[in-house]
Amino acid sequence: MPDATALMIWLGGVVIAAPLVLVVFLGVSSLLDFRLSEQTISKSIQAAIRTGLLAALSVLTLMLVSGGRHVVVDLGEWVETEGFHARVMFVFDRLSVPFALLSFVLTGTIAAFGTRYLHRERGYNRFFVLYAVFLLGMLTASLAGTIETLFFGWELVGLSSALLVAYYQERLGPARNGLWIWSVYRASDASLLLAAVVMHQMIGKGEFHYLLGEAPWPEGQASATSSEAFIVGLLLLTAAAGKSGLVPFCGWLPRAMEGPTPSSAIFYGALSVHLGAFLLLRVSPLLECSPALCAVIVVLGLGTAGLAYLIGSVQTDIKSVLSFASLSQVGIIVAEVGLGFRYLALVHLLGHACLRTLQFLRAPSLLHDYHGLENALGQHLPRPMLPLLRRVRTSTRASIYRLALERGYLDSCLTICFVTPFVALFRRCDALERAWTNWLLGTRKRTPEQKPAPPVRMEELV
């Protein structure tokens, strides 16, 4: 059915174009300092999401009717020079179409919620510009057919995420936490960039189908050796761990809750936190080539799930509880990917994203709900303890409690092992340089570095 294929390609183009037009519209008007009304912003978002959703649904319907399982929207070579080329290509298959639909549905829901939640906020326009960037990033990453396209979307999601965490920018906490998240993202993005380049070196191209096989997902057969698959897979796993907050990067997740509830819901409950798992699903044919890599993924996933359960159990605010509950499920999804249960992982991911979005959106009225339940019961709600914990000794239980309170000491470890030595070393270099320059100048100028430095902390550096 060539006509159906052409129509699907055209509709696929609309799926990508809708968020792109939204970004251009909101971004250019902001850049020109043309203040749009709340109503205009809201309507433009609704129009973009409805158009994109309708087009994505049409693609799905046509795929089901025509039996096609792999539609490629190839926008051609973006950069082409001898020894390097990058192609812009989007793929609609059994993995990307559900994820794109999920993105449209949940962002549409959050947009409807956010337009009311942020009504008359000073940062209304800023929120929705970043929101549009996020939507474009999610769609680009989920539909990417080449690793360069994926990287583009991946970075957009990271930037919008960090800036939205710092949305309440007159406060110190959001700014510090935004930078923490950005730092973790940059570290993991470096891993993704490295993976992209290694992939280029291996197969000379960035298109996924050259690496993962021509057959539509999930039937592809990767053309890599076990060691190649292990190296590329490990780099991709590091990128996924950073984006999804897996061990050892899970410390950023509660910090991300500083952002407004709509962004917390869409980023850390629904979509962004699942992007790492999605990446692993996308490259799952590659994972099959290396059992060792699969084992690492399973261990990492289960470890994250267990730790997130423990940490989530001792949190005292609902958004942190929900974020760690979300993380424990993401850990399980990752373990499912590692075990080869691809469809199970996909269904788990879709269901979990929807449930968690609902819970996040209900979070601001949670106390009201609890009071209603307690009034109905006539007593406090029971607080059950994990049966396993009842059997351990009190001292062990205290250690576990402390481990959970300290979030597995992961942030402390990162700070002690990397941040503190780094800052101390380069502050020392800076002091030496200033002394050297002052000596050359023949002055004993008092510089800011000679003032007593505050204690080195991650927040202070980043």
Place this chain on the structure above:
Amino acid sequence: MIPLPLPWLEAAILIALLGAVTISRVRNLDCAWRWGVAFTGAVLACTMLASLGFYLQEWTGPKTAPSHGSLQVYLFGRPYLGLDELNAPLVPAAALLHFLTAVATARTKMRRFSLTWSLCAEVFHLAKFACTDPMVLIGLLTLGAALPLVEFINRNRPIRVYVLHMSMFVALLLAGGVVLDQTVNDPARNTIAAVLLLAAVLIRCGVVPAHCWITDWFEHGSFGIALLYVISLSGVYAAIRLVLPIAPDWLLHGIGLMSLLTAFYAASMALIQREVRRFFAYFFLSHASLVLVGLQLHTAVALTAALSLWLAVILSLGGFGLVLRALESRFGPLSLHRYHGLYEHSPMLAVSFLLTGLASVGFPGTFGFVAADLLVEGALGANLFVGLVVIATGALNGIAILRVYFLLFTGARHTSSVSLELGPRERIVVLTLAILLLGGGIFPQPGIASRRRAAEAILNPSSSPSHPARPMPRLTILPSPRAALIR
């Protein structure tokens, strides 16, 4: 087509010179500013026409008569200035930066920012970038090194750090030039000349440990002037024209290692700085060193990356510097000790800061992205360690940008009774830069293709038909295939 064969390049340099002389006699600040904008604008137009003429000549081939050199031949007997694949986009980029700096100069800065100095510097920049004769280039670099002294003396600032470094630079450059001038097919003398010239270039580029003059220059000079002096990376141009054609491989590896260490060191230092100017100085150093890293790898991909990154640095870091300058003109010297929370008062400045800053670290969708990606590709292809350090440097620079953004624009509530938003002139500058950075990021192919041709011309000059006739008999007989770059 008719106006393009005119000597636009020579006209640009003469207009800049004429502008410097004219403005030096104008006492009224507003009037001087208007003249400054007019002259820098005319220079920009001329350089763009010169560049356009070059590319038209490329496309039309030998049917079109050479568009440059005739005036120089008439005056000097042979052409010393001209455009080729390497410098055709660099000359208008440098002129654009001067023009944008003049346009964006706020009233509060007019007294400090000398338009005469700026136009003088523009004369040197254009002449340097257009110059392909080693001896003339050495002369221009030597004379150009004296320009900051005027600024130091005018502002009554200590000159010792600058003078020490630039004395070494000039001495090494002249010594290298003398050895080069006397060299006739002697590999040993070539190597000596290359070592001397390379040492000079490394000082000019601020490679560690000879980098302190750059932080000192930024701390003591006017921000706009400091920016214009360093941002076009004259040292890199000198490296390509003077050192690459004669440097043996071991020397190139040496540059590479030093540049790589500088890139990482400067990125790390930028991350811990507590003053905006020092932060910018290190941030710039890191990028300049990354360009040098690409040069030393001496493969087609890495050279293409380095040349693309060079253009990206001029535009994005130039724009970033202008944004910091605009911030300084409103809030004074900014410390990174505390959060300032300036966003609410100047959201456009914040957006411009992010746009130019992210473009400079090669964020996807901006001009520097493909260059950064190509550099990683070229570096990893050459050596795993080099590739890893380049990636780590990029990550550190990315963190540094957002750290400074959060410190300047968020984290506190800033109170002000007057509007601190961008003025119309600054808005024009921001929009111009936004169009260039985003346009170059979304449609990178023409820029990359042009840089690729320039890289091929450097690697194998005999295969490049685009070089204008610039006979350089001293160096064409060198055994290295790179030697014929200088003709």
